[in-house]
Amino acid sequence: MKAKLITIALLSTSLMFSCGEEKHEEHEQHEQHEHSEHEHHHSEAKHEEHNEHHASENVEGLTLNNGEKWVANAETHEGMGKIKNILEATNPTTLEGYHAIGKECDEQTAFIINNCTMTGEAHNQLHFVLHPILDDIEMLKNATTEEEGKKAYDSLSKNISDYFEHFKI
Numbered sequence: 239m240k241a242k243l244i245t246i247a248l249l250s251t252s253l254m255f256s257c258g259e260e261k262h263e264e265h266e267q268h269e270q271h272e273h274s275e276h277e278h279h280h281s282e283a284k285h286e287e288h289n290e291h292h293a294s295e296n297v298e299g300l301t302l303n304n305g306e307k308w309v310a311n312a313e314t315h316e317g318m319g320k321i322k323n324i325l326e327a328t329n330p331t332t333l334e335g336y337h338a339i340g341k342e343c344d345e346q347t348a349f350i351i352n353n354c355t356m357t358g359e360a361h362n363q364l365h366f367v368l369h370p371i372l373d374d375i376e377m378l379k380n381a382t383t384e385e386e387g388k389k390a391y392d393s394l395s396k397n398i399s400d401y402f403e404h405f406k407i
Contacts, residue, residue: 297400300366307406308360313353315407317346321371322398325391336387340378343394347372363404371397 302308310318321343330336347368356364374397377390 297367297370297397300363300400300404302404303360303363307404308363310360310364310405310407311353311355312407314350314356314364315405317350317353318398318401318405320346321394322402325395325398330387330391331384333381333384333387336378336381336384336391339391340375340381343375344379347375360405367397367401367404371401 324339324342324346328335328339330339350368354361354364371394374390374394378387378394381387381390
């Protein structure tokens with residue numbers, strides 16, 4: 239009986255380590271997703287660096303899947319589509335307008351993050367475009383000048399466009 243218990247314990251431990259490593263990695267990535275959404279600690283230097291992002295730049299690290307678009311989960315694609323619609327339906331010119339758009343888009347990224355089921359390289363590629371989008375939205379919500387709001391709005395428009403150039407459902 240004791241030998242049987244030891245064998246079961248060893249098999250369970252072995253199975254846990256072989257499968258758990260990948261799950262642990264996915265869990266950490268998901269936690270990082272949520273962490274970046276809820277943590278709002280941008281330094282002035284980061285804001286200045288972000289303001290230097292121009293629409294002609296590509297998102298660093300973002301690539302296609304052997305020439306094809308990556309497959310995103312439906313909720314991610316839906317949230318990104320809603321952000322795109324928000325941007326296409328607006329033409330803000332006031333600080334209040336930029337703040338309002340930032341708030342609306344923030345609701346969509348929260349939806350995306352809370353419903354993300356993506357894994358593997360498609361999930362890694364999503365991070366390359368999602369992190370700048372989150373930064374853009376933070377800049378929109380916290381802009382102190384119309385110029386700052388406009389730069390964040392333009393950058394967000396570019397990054398959403400990049401998402402749709404690299405992802406499909």
